[in-house]
Amino acid sequence: MTEAPSPLITAGREVVTTAAGRGLQARLLGGVGIWLRGTDEARQALGRDYADLDLVAHAKESRKLRSLLESVGFEPNTLFNSMHGDRRLLYYSRSPEYHIDVFLDVFEMSHKLDLGARLESEELTLPGAELLLTKLQVAQLNRKDATDIALLLLSHDLGGSDGAGLVNVSVIARICADDWGLFTTASDNLEIVEKMLPDFDLPAPGREMIQSRIRVLASALREHPKSTRWKLRNRIGRRVKWYEVPEEVVR
Amino acid sequence: MTTDATATAQAAPPRDLFVRNATGLVRELSAFDAFNLVFSAVLVPMGFLGAMSFAPIFWPHANLFLAFLIAGPLMACFGLVYLYFTILMPRSGGDYVWVSRTLHPSVGFVVNVGLTYVFLTWVAFNFTLMINVLAPALAFVMGYDGAWLASPSHTEAFIVVTVLTILYAALMVIGVRRIARFMAIFFVIVWVGIIVWAIILAFSGHSTFVSNWNSSESINYDTIISKASALGFNNTGGISWSETLFAMVYAFNVYTGFQWTGYFAGEIKNVRRTATTSILGALVASVAAYVLLALFVYNYYGQQFYGALVYLGLGGGAGQVPLNFSPYIPDLIKFLPVPQILQIGLVLSFMLSVIWWTPAGFMLGTRNAFAWSFDKLAPSRLATVSDRFHTPVVATIFIAVVVEILNILNIYSSLAAWLLSVIWILGGAFVVVSFAAAILPWRWPELHAKAPGWARFKLVGIPAITLLAVVSGAAWAFVTWASFYTGSGGTFGLVPMLESGAVPIVAVLWYIGNSFYRRQQGMQLGKLFQQIPPE
Numbered sequence: 038m039t040e041a042p043s044p045l046i047t048a049g050r051e052v053v054t055t056a057a058g059r060g061l062q063a064r065l066l067g068g069v070g071i072w073l074r075g076t077d078e079a080r081q082a083l084g085r086d087y088a089d090l091d092l093v094a095h096a097k098e099s100r101k102l103r104s105l106l107e108s109v110g111f112e113p114n115t116l117f118n119s120m121h122g123d124r125r126l127l128y129y130s131r132s133p134e135y136h137i138d139v140f141l142d143v144f145e146m147s148h149k150l151d152l153g154a155r156l157e158s159e160e161l162t163l164p165g166a167e168l169l170l171t172k173l174q175v176a177q178l179n180r181k182d183a184t185d186i187a188l189l190l191l192s193h194d195l196g197g198s199d200g201a202g203l204v205n206v207s208v209i210a211r212i213c214a215d216d217w218g219l220f221t222t223a224s225d226n227l228e229i230v231e232k233m234l235p236d237f238d239l240p241a242p243g244r245e246m247i248q249s250r251i252r253v254l255a256s257a258l259r260e261h262p263k264s265t266r267w268k269l270r271n272r273i274g275r276r277v278k279w280y281e282v283p284e285e286v287v288r
Numbered sequence: 289m290t291t292d293a294t295a296t297a298q299a300a301p302p303r304d305l306f307v308r309n310a311t312g313l314v315r316e317l318s319a320f321d322a323f324n325l326v327f328s329a330v331l332v333p334m335g336f337l338g339a340m341s342f343a344p345i346f347w348p349h350a351n352l353f354l355a356f357l358i359a360g361p362l363m364a365c366f367g368l369v370y371l372y373f374t375i376l377m378p379r380s381g382g383d384y385v386w387v388s389r390t391l392h393p394s395v396g397f398v399v400n401v402g403l404t405y406v407f408l409t410w411v412a413f414n415f416t417l418m419i420n421v422l423a424p425a426l427a428f429v430m431g432y433d434g435a436w437l438a439s440p441s442h443t444e445a446f447i448v449v450t451v452l453t454i455l456y457a458a459l460m461v462i463g464v465r466r467i468a469r470f471m472a473i474f475f476v477i478v479w480v481g482i483i484v485w486a487i488i489l490a491f492s493g494h495s496t497f498v499s500n501w502n503s504s505e506s507i508n509y510d511t512i513i514s515k516a517s518a519l520g521f522n523n524t525g526g527i528s529w530s531e532t533l534f535a536m537v538y539a540f541n542v543y544t545g546f547q548w549t550g551y552f553a554g555e556i557k558n559v560r561r562t563a564t565t566s567i568l569g570a571l572v573a574s575v576a577a578y579v580l581l582a583l584f585v586y587n588y589y590g591q592q593f594y595g596a597l598v599y600l601g602l603g604g605g606a607g608q609v610p611l612n613f614s615p616y617i618p619d620l621i622k623f624l625p626v627p628q629i630l631q632i633g634l635v636l637s638f639m640l641s642v643i644w645w646t647p648a649g650f651m652l653g654t655r656n657a658f659a660w661s662f663d664k665l666a667p668s669r670l671a672t673v674s675d676r677f678h679t680p681v682v683a684t685i686f687i688a689v690v691v692e693i694l695n696i697l698n699i700y701s702s703l704a705a706w707l708l709s710v711i712w713i714l715g716g717a718f719v720v721v722s723f724a725a726a727i728l729p730w731r732w733p734e735l736h737a738k739a740p741g742w743a744r745f746k747l748v749g750i751p752a753i754t755l756l757a758v759v760s761g762a763a764w765a766f767v768t769w770a771s772f773y774t775g776s777g778g779t780f781g782l783v784p785m786l787e788s789g790a791v792p793i794v795a796v797l798w799y800i801g802n803s804f805y806r807r808q809q810g811m812q813l814g815k816l817f818q819q820i821p822p823e
Contacts, residue, residue, distance in 0.1 A: 100675035115671050116380060116662045116821060119680045120554050120655075122673035123463050125313065141678065145314050283312025284558065 043087040044133050045069050052092065052106075052137070053161055059105055061098050062156055066140075066171050067091030070162040071185045074201070075192040082239050083188035085181060089136050093152045093163060096123065096141035111137060117286070127286070147176035147280040148219040150212070158199050165193050165204035170212065173223035176280035184237070186230050190250045191243055195257075206254060210261035217270035218279035220258060227255045317556045321468040322549055322566040324475050328645040329407075329545025329652075330574040333482055333638045334414055336581050337421070337617045339538040344595040345603035348521055349528030350535035351591070353582040358532070359539035360575035363546070366718065366760040367571045369725040370547035372743045372753050374563040376728075376735050377820055381659025382550030383721045385821060388663070390724040390731050393817045394799045397665055399717045401795035404656045406710050406717075407545075408687070411649040412694035415449040418642045425618035426635045429628070442699050449695045452646075457688035460650050461677045464555055467647045474644035481637020482577075488624050488634075489584035497588050500623045507609060509593060516596035519605040537770045540763070541711055542578065546570035551652045589620065653687035654680060663816050665802055709788040715768030722761030726754045 049069040056063040065073060068087045072080060094102050103126065107113060111128035118126050126139035142153030150170055158164040163171070172186045193204040213220040231251045234244045263271070270279075317325070343352055373386040383403065388396025419440050427438035436444055459467060502508045507515070549566045553559045556566075585594065599605045601615035613619045618638045621631050658680065660666035674681035729736040729751045736744065736751070743753040806813050 096678055099673070099678055103673075115668065116554065116658055118673055119658050119671040119683070120380065120464075121313070121316075122680070123678035146312060281314045281557075283314050286313050 043069075045087045045090055045135055046072060048130070048133075048135075049073070049090050049092075050161065052090065052109075055109060056094070056102065056105055059101065061094065061101055061105065063092050063094040063102065063139075064156055064159075065091065065162045066093055066144075066152070066168055067138075068181065068185055070168055071172070071189050073162055074165060074168065075188050076202075078243065079188045079191040082243065083184050083191065083237065085184055089138060091138045091140070093140045093142075093144065093156060095153055095156065096143075099126070099141055102126075102139065106137065106139075144171055145281075146171075146174060146283045147222060148174040148216065150174065150219075155199075155208075159201075164199040164208070165189065166199065166206070166208040169193075169204055170209055170219075170223070173209075173226050174219055175226065176222050177282060178226050178229055183226075183230050183233050186226065187234070187237055187239075187247055190230075190247045190254075191239070193250075195250055195253050206257045207261075209254065210257045213258050214261040215264040215267055217263075217267045220267065221275070222280055224255060224258055227251045227258075315555050315557045315559075316464045317468055317552065319557070319562045319565055320472070322552070322556045322559075322562045323569050324468070324471050325552060325648045325651070326546050326548045326566050327570040327573055328471060328475065329548050329648045330543060330570060331410075331414065331545065331641060331645045332542075332574060332577045332581075333478065333641040334417060334645075335542030336578060337417075337638065339535075339542050339578075340582070340585065340594075340617050341598060341602055341615075343535045343538045344598045347528070347531035347535045348595050348599070350531040351527045351586075352532075352535055352539075353579060353586060354527070354532050355535040355539045356575065356578040356582055359536045359543060360571070360579070362536075362759065362763040363540065363543045363571060363575070364568075365756045366722070366763065367547050367567050368743075368753070368756045369722050369760045370550055371563055371567045372725055372728075372739060372756075373721075374550040374553060374567070375560045376739055378550070378553035378556075378559040378563070379659070379821055380551065380554035380655045381662075381821075382548070382553065382656075383717075384656055384659050386550070387721060387724045388817055389820060390728050391720070393663070393665075393813065394796070395720060397660065397799050398792050398795045399720050400656055400659075401798075402713045402792040403717045404653055405791040406714050407649055407652055408690055409694055409698075409710060411646055411691050412449070412698045414642045414645070415452055415695060416445060416698045418639055419445040419448050421614070421616050422618055422635065422639045422642075424614065425616055425621075426632065426639065428613045428619050429622045429631045429635050431628075445699050446695070449699065450692060453688050453692050453695060456646050456650055456691075457684050459647060460654065460684045460687075461674070461679050461681055463677075463679055464651070467651070471644060471647055474640055478637050478641045478644050481634055481640070484630075485621070485624075485634045485637065486581060486584055488626055489581075489588045492588055492625050494588060494590055496625050497590070497623055500625060504623070505612075507611070512600065512609075513593055513596045515609050516599045516605055519600070519608050521596055521599035521603070521605060534770055537711065537767050539578070540767045541714065543571070543574055544714065545648075546574055548648070548652060551655050554655070585617070589623075650684070650687055650691075653690065654683040657683045657686060659821070662821055664806055664811060664813060665799065709771075711771040712768045713788060713792060715764045715771060718764040719761045719768065722757040722764065726757035726761065729754060 046069055049065045050073070053063050053065060064070070067090070068085065069090055072084055072087070075084070099122070103113065103118075106126075106128050111130055114127040114129065124141050124143050124145060126137075126141065128137040128139070130136070140152060142151065142156075144150040144152045150167065152163060152167055152171075155164055155167060162168060169186065169189050172182050172189070175182045189204070193202055195206045196203050197205060197207050199205045199208075209223075213223055231248055234248055237244065239247075339352060343350055343355070370383075373383070377386055377389070379385045381400065384396050384400030386396070387399050423437050423440060427433065432438065435441075440448070459470065498509045547567050549556065549559070549563045553563075556562050589597075597611075597615045600609050601611050601613075613622075618635045621634045624631060624634075657666060658671045661668055661671040661683075670683045670686060671680060672682055673679065736753075739753065743751065745752045747755060803813055
């Protein structure tokens with residue numbers, strides 16, 4: 038097992054297990070969630086510094102989760118939580134200094150994802166499919182996002198079910214087949230990551246594995262039967278903006 | 289379909305990687321939502337009703353078309369003050385945050401409490417106006433004389449406004465996105481009605497009105513003018529420039545609201561960009577609406593006749609001639625040359641405008657309460673999120689209770705007169721906000737350096753924002769002075785005006801008491817105000 042590259046890995050595990058101890062469902066996503074699902078080889082090659090924790094929980098358990106986070110010493114951003122508390126919560130840790138972004142069932146960034154439906158599918162983190170989607174939906178991909186996608190694809194076989202070391206491709210394809218905007222952003226991002234592969238400090242077999250998985254995934258996205266909503270939106274195409282650009286929050 | 293998908297994916301343009309430091313946030317309100325919120329706060333239908341009903345009583349020679357037109361550029365200076373602050377400090381609570389960080393926390397608090405109070409009186413006042421003015425207008429246009437609609441009792445009015453207050457509190461609880469959707473639907477309904485009304489007024493000649501009036505009313509057109517004149521209404525049809533300038537007090541009052549974007553800044557997407565379109569867009573739309581509607585009303589009804597009718601129905605000549613309706617603007621829809629069913633629809637547009645705007649008033653109250661709570665000037669409980677609804681239910685209930693108290697005062701005492709009196713609070717508060725903007729370039733130079741070019745541009749060495757703020761402050765100082773000047777001896781005299789100052793005085797006492805209490809808790813409030821609160 039590779040050494041945890043950041044104290045946030047430990048903190049992330051603790052939050053989820055403490056929540057579970059109190060009967061609350063919370064799962065990690067973001068860089069920390071992806072690192073936790075990574076293989077040793079992938080972590081060594083593509084692990085990075087993590088600055089914050091991202092967590093998903095059920096909106097109906099929001100009160101209990103807030104109590105829990107406050108009881109273990111996290112400090113709430115009162116104003117933020119008052120205004121966006123139906124779908125997001127923001128907490129701070131003072132030592133070490135980082136923040137926790139909590140998504141309540143809905144993940145709304147460049148595109149909107151329902152993460153509550155399959156929250157309990159796996160322990161500790163979101164299922165691989167949803168975890169990958171949270172990165173593929175980023176309309177303005179940064180290097181960290183691309184690295185996380187590569188780490189996830191290097192560590193997971195693509196298959197038709199969930200589980201450790203697996204990304205359920207059918208889930209991703211089904212969700213993208215109903216949302217033209219998400220499909221477009223995800224397809225673009227797969228292309229971008231494939232082009233970036235030579236930049237990653239990986240042995241050739243690793244790069245080839247990621248490339249082949251990108252192609253399988255892109256093909257699955259293309260081949261899956263599309264919904265009427267998808268087809269209608271496809272007629273408009275890229276002439277109309279298909280994604281949101283999340284703003285940075287001054288914390 | 290596979291082919292389409294393939295083509296779409298292959299058409300992807302190459303993109304560079306972006307830089308982002310942390311997980312972002314997609315805020316709830318779009319550019320249109322932001323515009324709709326502030327434009328609804330101007331509440332053109334009800335503002336027009338109010339200004340056209342009261343201004344002719346006090347300033348019979350005033351031309352409201354001109355008053356609305358001249359006030360426009362002055363309000364633009366005021367709007368740019370709010371735009372400047374919204375771009376520099378886009379934080380919920382708006383002028384509370386700006387003034388408390390630029391001048392002094394106590395000043396920011398008192399100004400913002402005063403403004404919140406005035407704006408919440410608007411919620412209650414418009415509820416009551418809907419029951420006591422618009423419902424009778426609807427009955428008149430329908431030809432229906434059922435007392436519950438034509439002249440509702442205090443109890444009936446109380447029941448309706450209480451139900452409305454509860455329903456709005458419930459609406460606020462379901463979240464800001466649903467509220468925005470609700471308001472968008474009513475925006476369309478209301479403005480289809482108002483635009484149709486304006487078109488009918490514009491394309492129907494004055495002679496049509498005279499003929500319609502004379503054929504349906506027992507007192508003919510010429511008699512109305514002569515009776516009013518005999519009773520002391522001395523409008524000979526000319527224009528007095530001094531009275532027109534005084535009538536701008538109403539123009540300033542009814543335009544207010546277009547600059548509210550800052551209060552909701554925390555929930556608006558790309559607020560620095562959206563603020564420009566919402567604030568300036570709402571002002572342009574409001575000026576155009578008021579100016580054109582005033583022009584069309586004068587053209588169709590005749591300025592002299594309209595003033596005489598208002599004087600006989602609502603002013604000093606009330607009760608002297610047997611009018612069978614109160615001559616508010618919606619009542620006069622009955623004299624338009626269109627089928628009755630359309631007339632009813634037009635009156636309903638006025639009624640529904642109250643439904644359209646009210647969420648904006650509630651939202652302003654709750655957002656300002658958050659900001660006070662965040663700065664420890666109000667109990668932290670005000671900003672807590674409900675376990676069940678995940679929205680700030682406590683703040684919503686607090687605002688609903690305040691509105692209900694104002695409803696009761698409005699129905700059972702003389703809040704209507706009080707509302708006219710509180711113009712000075714509005715004016716005074718805006719003078720302070722303008723002053724804060726004027727000195728900000730020196731007070732927070734590093735913040736001013738981030739302002740848009742138009743605000744940083746210097747004229748004779750003085751930043752443009754300072755010059756604009758001076759004009760804005762002077763305009764509102766005029767409104768404050770004029771409101772006292774007009775009030776002396778009128779229905780809204782000096783005493784009610786001083787009474788209406790009770791809320792800012794309570795705010796001062798609250799601030800002092802709270803500072804003492806927090807000090808006892810070991811809290812140094814001063815430090816909180818040395819920084820701009822997080823988003």
